Amino acid sequence: MAVFEYVALDHKGRKKKGVVSADSSRQARKDLQDRQMMPISLEQVDRKAENSPFTKWLGREKIGAKDLAMLTRQLATMINAAAPVEEALSMTAEQTDNPSISKKLMAVRSRVTEGRRFSEALALYPDDFSSFYRSLVAAGEVSGAMGQVLQRLADHLEKSQQLRNKILTATLYPCMLAMVAVTVVIILMTFIVPKVAGQFESMGQTLPFLTRTMIFLSDGMREYGVFILAGLALVVFFFLRSLKEEKFRRRFDGWMLRLPLLGKLVRGLYAARLARTLSTLIASGSPVMEGLRSAGHTMQNLVMREAVEKMVTQISEGTSLSRALRNSGVFPGIVIYMASAGEKSGQLPDMLEKSADYLESDFETFIATALSLLEPGIIIVMGAVVALIVLSILLPILQLNTMALG
Numbered sequence: 538m539a540v541f542e543y544v545a546l547d548h549k550g551r552k553k554k555g556v557v558s559a560d561s562s563r564q565a566r567k568d569l570q571d572r573q574m575m576p577i578s579l580e581q582v583d584r585k586a587e588n589s590p591f592t593k594w595l596g597r598e599k600i601g602a603k604d605l606a607m608l609t610r611q612l613a614t615m616i617n618a619a620a621p622v623e624e625a626l627s628m629t630a631e632q633t634d635n636p637s638i639s640k641k642l643m644a645v646r647s648r649v650t651e652g653r654r655f656s657e658a659l660a661l662y663p664d665d666f667s668s669f670y671r672s673l674v675a676a677g678e679v680s681g682a683m684g685q686v687l688q689r690l691a692d693h694l695e696k697s698q699q700l701r702n703k704i705l706t707a708t709l710y711p712c713m714l715a716m717v718a719v720t721v722v723i724i725l726m727t728f729i730v731p732k733v734a735g736q737f738e739s740m741g742q743t744l745p746f747l748t749r750t751m752i753f754l755s756d757g758m759r760e761y762g763v764f765i766l767a768g769l770a771l772v773v774f775f776f777l778r779s780l781k782e783e784k785f786r787r788r789f790d791g792w793m794l795r796l797p798l799l800g801k802l803v804r805g806l807y808a809a810r811l812a813r814t815l816s817t818l819i820a821s822g823s824p825v826m827e828g829l830r831s832a833g834h835t836m837q838n839l840v841m842r843e844a845v846e847k848m849v850t851q852i853s854e855g856t857s858l859s860r861a862l863r864n865s866g867v868f869p870g871i872v873i874y875m876a877s878a879g880e881k882s883g884q885l886p887d888m889l890e891k892s893a894d895y896l897e898s899d900f901e902t903f904i905a906t907a908l909s910l911l912e913p914g915i916i917i918v919m920g921a922v923v924a925l926i927v928l929s930i931l932l933p934i935l936q937l938n939t940m941a942l943g
Contacts, residue, residue: 541565541581542640545574552577600638600665602701606694608633608642613687622683623649641665654678669814672831676821686821693817697810700897707904711911718919725926727762730755737933744933751929783839790838794867801869802903807841808868809896812875816889825885826852841867858885871895 541562545553553574559565562579569576600608608629615625623646630642641662648658656675659666666674670690677686734752737744744752758765779785794800811832818828826849833845848861859877862868872892879888 541579542636543569543576543580544578545569545576548573600641600662602694602698604633604635604638605665605670606691606698608638609687609694610691613684613691616687617684622655655683668834669818669831672823672827673818673821676818676823679822682822689817689821693813696813700901703901704904707908711908711915714912714915718915718922721919722922722926723758725923726751726755726758730926730930731759733930745929745936747925748929748932751926787839787843790840793838794840802900803838804841804867805869805896806900807836807838808872809893809900810835811841811845811868812872812889812896813893816886816893819889820886825858829858844868869896 541559543565547553559568562581565579566576569579611629611632612625615628616622620628626642626646626649630639630646633639633642644661645655645658648661649655654675656671656678659671659674673686673690674683677683730751734748734755737748780789793803796803814832814835815825815828818831819825823831829845829852830849833842833849836842836845844865844867848858848865851861851864852858856864857877857880859873859880862873862876872889875888875892876885879885882888
């Protein structure tokens with residue numbers, strides 16, 4: 538069954554765009570006519586073009602985190618209302634305003650109608666539906682509680698999105714403040730200082746050391762500013778490129794974990810992600826080992842991901858989850874303690890969920906405190922730099938006044 542993109546007129550003469558799944562273009566036209574729509578154009582979706590490198594480079598092919606959470610919630614609601622998976626996919630595709638998402642959902646639906654499992658059909662778009670997402674769907678298929686699993690998955694995605702939004706919102710103002718500060722300093726050094734320096738040099742007097750330093754820096758920024766920016770851009774480019782190499786990335790990730798304060802923060806954030814993901818998977822019916830393997834794929838830090846892989850090996854040999862967490866040496870004590878309590882009480886998913894809540898709350902508190910100190914810090918540094926620039930301009934004037942009075 539193929540997926541077709543159409544432009545058609547409805548019974549009121551309004552132009553509509555969308556996608557329809559059918560065995561052939563003729564069947565697709567008939568389906569549209571049965572829905573009282575007159576096709577104007579009908580074109581089969583080219584999956585290769587949709588997944589082309591150029592489209593990926595533009596970033597338009599990937600479903601956003603917010604959209605993914607929303608469509609998962611819609612699917613969960615419809616499946617809980619006893620709608621078949623293919624019907625839920627079709628209805629969700631029709632309700633979305635994003636053509637790319639609609640095409641993908643219809644393509645997934647076409648695979649489901651061909652007889653494939655929902656989790657297998659989602660593998661058509663691995664960049665959109667991660668291995669964690671597909672593992673949860675597969676667990677729902679096995680347990681027969683697809684609606685509840687999707688509901689739990691939607692909750693997980695929404696909580697993750699809320700955490701990202703909090704971090705973004707909290708860092709937006711300090712970043713803008715820093716950009717304004719840097720812009721003000723650049724304008725002062727490249728436009729104001731050179732004009733004032735020209736006036737002082739015409740007087741033929743010896744300028745103070747601070748003034749000569751500022752003039753030297755100003756000349757350097759004007760003459761070599763483009764090269765400095767190009768050099769910084771190259772450094773950033775090669776750094777980001779090096780991060781794609783596994784050896785360099787492992788060293789960098791390990792260094793991040795060893796930092797005095799930031800390392801603890803990074804470990805806590807990734808531990809919270811692992812605990813919440815593992816909790817969701819186990820509560821949905823996945824075995825601990827399979828859940829841990831799937832949860833490990835969500836870890837972007839290579840050192841912690843490799844630690845999770847070692848934990849999977851240890852658990853397969855009979856080690857408990859809490860013992861494997863302790864042996865890894867990279868996870869906070871709260872996760873180890875809560876996992877141990879969960880194993881003893883038989884409430885492992887709930888205990889992991891609570892540890893994730895605690896770590897995320899601790900992370901949010903730290904970020905709020907750090908940013909509350911960062912904002913006045915930026916203002917103080919900016920004020921000090923501007924004060925130095927102004928002082929370098931005033932010193933020669935004060936020197937002239939002193940000479941005149943003498």
